[in-house]
Amino acid sequence: MELLVVIAIIAILAAILFPVFARARENARRSSCQSNLKQIGLSVFQYKQDYDEKLPLYITGGAYEGWADSVQPYIKSIQIFQCPSESSVPTTTPGTGNYTDYWINLLATGQSDAAFNATASTVLLGDGQPTNVTGAWSVGGNTTCSYAYSLPLWECTLAPITTLTPATLPTGGAHRHLSGANFAFADGHVKWQKGGPEATDKMASVYEAGNTTTTTGSAPTFSIK
Numbered sequence: 001m002e003l004l005v006v007i008a009i010i011a012i013l014a015a016i017l018f019p020v021f022a023r024a025r026e027n028a029r030r031s032s033c034q035s036n037l038k039q040i041g042l043s044v045f046q047y048k049q050d051y052d053e054k055l056p057l058y059i060t061g062g063a064y065e066g067w068a069d070s071v072q073p074y075i076k077s078i079q080i081f082q083c084p085s086e087s088s089v090p091t092t093t094p095g096t097g098n099y100t101d102y103w104i105n106l107l108a109t110g111q112s113d114a115a116f117n118a119t120a121s122t123v124l125l126g127d128g129q130p131t132n133v134t135g136a137w138s139v140g141g142n143t144t145c146s147y148a149y150s151l152p153l154w155e156c157t158l159a160p161i162t163t164l165t166p167a168t169l170p171t172g173g174a175h176r177h178l179s180g181a182n183f184a185f186a187d188g189h190v191k192w193q194k195g196g197p198e199a200t201d202k203m204a205s206v207y208e209a210g211n212t213t214t215t216t217g218s219a220p221t222f223s224i225k
Helices: 002-050 067-075
Strands: 102-104 123-127 136-137 144-147 164-169 180-185 190-192 202-207
Touching: 002 067, 002 102, 002 123, 002 180, 002 190, 180 202, 190 202
Parallel strands: none
Antiparallel strands: 102 123, 123 180, 136 144, 164 202, 180 190
């Protein structure tokens, strides 16, 4: 009888503690991911200093040669481009396969500092790499944007939006870390932001590029001038 009581107590404790341990592990992975984004963001700033104060282009050569390849020499590490919560096996060759689990805001690529009117609330880099596909879709119902592997969220020019429209991240990106995602901003800081409804890839408080800081109330967006 005593043994059954002990087993029951152990089972109850395990049921309580296992979720706590799982959350602690994911917190550690989220912190590691934020560190990755910080390092990648610094490499983007170093690149900018060497190239007339302009951000790297989203694609620089062949089909898979893009922004990550441009900043990799400043990092000298492949592993930093891999999110610790991403289960797929990374490749070790720049410009191929799952070289990076992160994306860059395409509207900002190739731009100089003068293009930003709110660097602290402008998303520059983010978490959740899209799969290896190309295509087009509508964002917010007001434009069509192209989408390809190792490119960022959107390649498009959005019409001004007068109502708040949540951003859509690549599949799974909005809830990568504890129901949210990590972002690096154009001023260099990195922050976790809460995702929207779990069944969607929408963000809760990060908005599309067409939303200006006037409509977002300084909440994060992808907008530049």
